[in-house]
Amino acid sequence: MPSRHNTGLEVFNVSLLSSPADYSQLFALAPVSLWLEDFSGLKRLFDRWRAEGISDLRAHVAVHPECLAECAASLQVLEVNQRTLELFGASSQAQLLTNLSQVFRGDMLDHLAQQMLPMWEGQLGFAVQTVNYTLDGRRLDVQVQARVLQGHEEHWDRVMVSLQDITQELQSSRLLAASEQHARNLFDCSPVSLWVEDFSAVKRLIDDVRLRGIEDFRTFINVHPEFVSRCMQEIRVIDVNQQTLTMFGAQNKVELLAGLGKVFQGEMRDSFAEQLIELWQGKTTLMREVVNYRLSGDLVNIHMQFAVLPGHLADWDLVLVSLVDITARKKAEAYLEYLGKHDSLTQLRNRAFYMDELNRLSRKGPWPVSVLVMDLNGLKQINDEHGHVAGDALLRRAGEVFSKVAAPQACVARTGGDEFAMLLPGTDDRGALATIDRIHSILELNNQFYSGHKLSIAIGMATCTSSDQLEAALIRADRAMYVEKTRYYQEQHIERRGHGG
Incomplete structure (x- = not known):
């Protein structure tokens, strides 16, 4: 049998059905792949192992992995429904059962232990995620849930197994994960210092000033310089990339974030005040040249680009800041200016x-x-x-x-x-x-x-x-x-x- 993960689909209890005909119709027409199986051979195998003194199935499988093949051979498929035939590309139940070795292959036996362990430990079912294959060789990612039917708890001779095809979902998840990893790699490996920041508290402070009827924001911050300092304190740094650590001479993010007071000092406050004025004016994409400092105290001339990301313009809770070190360029410009004079x-x-x-x-x-x-x-x-x-x-x-x-x-x-x-x-x-x-x-x-x-x-x-x-x-x-x-x-x-x- 395949390894299985919880699908959220509860296997139905046949005792709730009014007649065998109802059961037969529901089983045959169910929109999910259903398998009626006989696990009694597995039950007898477990009983024999316990009699032989085996108490830890996980350890036993680790020492004797061949016993998984014995477990698989003990399982018997009694019946499958129409959806199962459609899913695996079989024209009949006989064709499917004859070719189960094509359906359950690859690392199937390795996953089998995951579904056997719960039943060894006394549970009457399991739920796992695994991989099966159609008869024409297509890969199927599936979620499987199994349950011993009521009245068959003693011998496990009737087990209902539901199988849900999640191939498309997983492919979408893998593509999303790959896309996220690609974006992460671009962020981490960028030759430019990148900062992801949360300016939502800054926006709330600015909005509060508007609500107080302030119109001349420049005069306001000149009269209340503590407002600029408060806004600087309210910026939350979410993430930085490797180039940022290199640029500012930090061993790790913790060291950098703990030393932000050294990075943003001196004339940085005046530059940030001008940035606040532009934000007040509705500009959410900004560019300017600023001065920062390495943790060692060395000055760094910076070309900064600031952008509130699309979808976050209402709250400013996601901002991307890119910093390019232009110290060498500034020195060259200063030298050329010096030579000119x-x-x-x-x-x-x-x-x-x-x-x-x-x-x-x-x-x-x-x-x-x-x-x-x-x-x-x-x-x-x-x-x-x-x-x-x-x-x-x-x-x-x-x-x-x-x-x-x-x-x-x-x-x-x-x-x-x-x-x-x-x-x-x-x-x-x-x-x-x-x-x-x-x-x-x-x-x-x-x-x-x-x-x-x-x-x-x-x-x-x-x-x-x-x-x-x-x-x-x-x-x-x-x-x-x-x-x-x-x-x-x-x-x-x-x-x-x-x-x-």
Whole structure:
């Protein structure tokens, strides 16, 4: 007999029927496959085993699996109904019974123990799920329920077996399970960090604010910042994938969820406040760049996509959040931006930034503005005699000197090959002269620190008090620098036409 599972179908009790004719008609026309069988041989086999001292059938079968074939051989099929013939593709009962070995095959004997054990333990039936085969070889997944009929409890010579075809149901279940597993694999193996979250409590909080008559939500959260914190606390994380653990440096989900306070900190609150405003406005699909942190404390730049899943728009109880680590891209962008504003050799601002700053100062000040124009002395001679590597070293040293002198609001830039400028907003003549003194002091220390070529700088200064004077101040500073440069060469007895720089 096949192994069997509870179908929920109770086998009828023949004692309730008024006559044998009623029984015969009900049996023959039942819409479920019915088998009338004789288990008396199995009963006698059990009695013999007990007499031989066998008390644990499960252990006996484990040691003597061949006894299952003996159990199967002891069962006798007396009659089947029309639905059984249709189900197994038999033209007659004789054809079906002659070919039972085709119906009950494969791992049938392995499952047989499942249906025999309940009866060994004193029950008068069993319910199991198993696999049978039609006469043309088609697989049938079936649920089977058996019951010793009333009046036959002593010998088990009449047992009613009902068999229900659940092949289609199981196929649908298997397809659903495979689909779910496929979706799970896509989730777990995604190269993007995925979070499944429940925002239903957040929605209730937002809806409550609406019911209170609040219309300007931005002003509301500015006045009540604790509302944003409350919403952050009410988000429930349902699941995360492996990439999420990798991205945030967590060994497992428990560790990550316990450390969410480390992940979402700092400026994350302001970003979440903006997200709440978009949700208030009815947007349930959002994209933005945010900053999170690994459990180690390292900053992670994130491109976040947020979507309330279809079918959950009423409650926001299922939200998918995807996070892409764009830290490398942000660093590249920052570096490109840095290169666009800085001189790569000296690390000072470049000429383009210097010109933009001049334009800004001419519009906004603050006044007075002092300008220093500076030029390296003797750079061409060093390049000619010792090579550009030596000259570049001097330029880098000049960058070090100017960087140490410049105040935060100052702009110091390399404006040409050996030319530099420093803009000092809000600085008068006295402040500019103090800056020049600091340059000379640090320049002296620099020359003491570095052996080899001495660094020398010619500096010109001018101050203006309004926008219309700025260009003239630049010209005066440039001329003053050339005066200083001429004095340097005269003192050094160097012919500039021969050596330049």
